[in-house]
Amino acid sequence: MTGVEEVEVVVAHSRRATLRVGDVFLKVDGDPAHADVEVRAMAMAPIPTPAILWREPPVLAIAAVPGKALGLLGEPSSASPSAWAAAGAAIRTLHDAPLPQWPGPSLDDVAAELDIECAWLLANAVLPAEVIRRNRKIAEAALRPWEPVFIHGDLQITHVFVDGDEVTGVIDWSEAAPGDAMFDLATLTLGHEERLDDLLAGYGADANRDVIRAWWSLRSLVASRWLIEHGFDPDAPGCEFDVLRSRMRER
Template sequence: MDEVEVVVAHSERATLRVGDVFLKVDADQARIDAEIEAMSRVPVPTPQVLWHQPPVLAITALPGTTLGRLGGPSTGSPAGWAAAGAAIRKLHDAPLPPWRGRAGRSVAALAAELDDECASLVTNGVLPADLVTRNRRVAEAALRPWTAAFTHGDLQIAHVFVDGDEVTGIIDWSEAGQGDPLYDLATFTLGHEEHLGDVIAGYGADIDIDVIHAWWSLRSLLAVRWLSEHGFDPFAPGCEVDVLRSLM
């Protein structure tokens, strides 16, 4: 009998693996519905939905391996990173879904959230004031008008699988929807700046690097407290706090 592996678990959701099947448990039915709908629309490979019995979604495992992880070395080749960039471009060129995703928050709402989070980080002594202030200035470049694309919304490096130099699939679509395409590119390259050029080469478009840097700062500032409160360590080497320090 296959063992049950806890892939990730926190107060919002949990993912278990049993053999070649992943079981995603999420009390937010709208989030699961969005994930299923997104996977049915995107022009890139995704896991197959086996069954859905709220609050559980069962999906297949993907072949291949990820390109690496945040805080760890990249295991992928430059060609693999470029292939991921091409897959992301294919997603962004797809017809827009009718709903907004995580990357589609309004500039005003995002600015207000960022200001509140920065104030909390300083007031509670989570991060030094100069580190927060500098990265808040860097993040300003992300707060601009953008042309909506079909975005993944949480395109961490661990969510893209490759076999050699071919993308075999992308997982975790619960935050997908209309959004800023540079948010996806920044999320995917967070902590792996050395491969940003490879990704952009595969993506095949002119990219404003200042906006990518801005999203690195913004995403990291917004994530530090949540990660700490949900059992993750943003202070680990190569993770969010190191990203913020690198942008000083």
């Protein structure tokens, strides 16, 4: 056959899959609530987002955004300091926008999830106990009341696209909700801690660096079991386990 686009599997696990066909991404999710949030969040977000082409549950079709991802977890980011600053400015614009009208994670929910995941990590000995306990202590700084803002909720480095020094699109909005601003900043710089200054040059100097560092530990602790159980490797170079180990060198 001719004229048929190659189908690329971007990500696939038991809960959802994303396929790319040419310049179209097809997101297949068994829970329609995720697509509901994504569609509503992109309509509200005051920053560049992908165009929605059509929706036929359980499939959501969106257009590719121009440019390339800010970087990859586990690899140095080749994006310029100005591109990181532009990402920071875009995130600030999002955080200053009106709140979504659906609930986000509560402090009690985050604390309970952290306890559960740390207990699993210790019981299964996937990391030395001292690494888990040290990061659990660091993570406590994130467990404080926060003033909720409009957060992306899953602002991984591969979800922010830039062309030169301009943000061209932010993708994957299914976790968007009211939440802690420092969580978004920590998620984007997870494994790329050396780019935090560049990011904050655009975001603003009022960011709490201690809380961002706490979220690096907390997110890595909480995400590790899910990654393992869904076929991903948190022990790959530069990924979550390396983030947790790196905290052991801090005093």
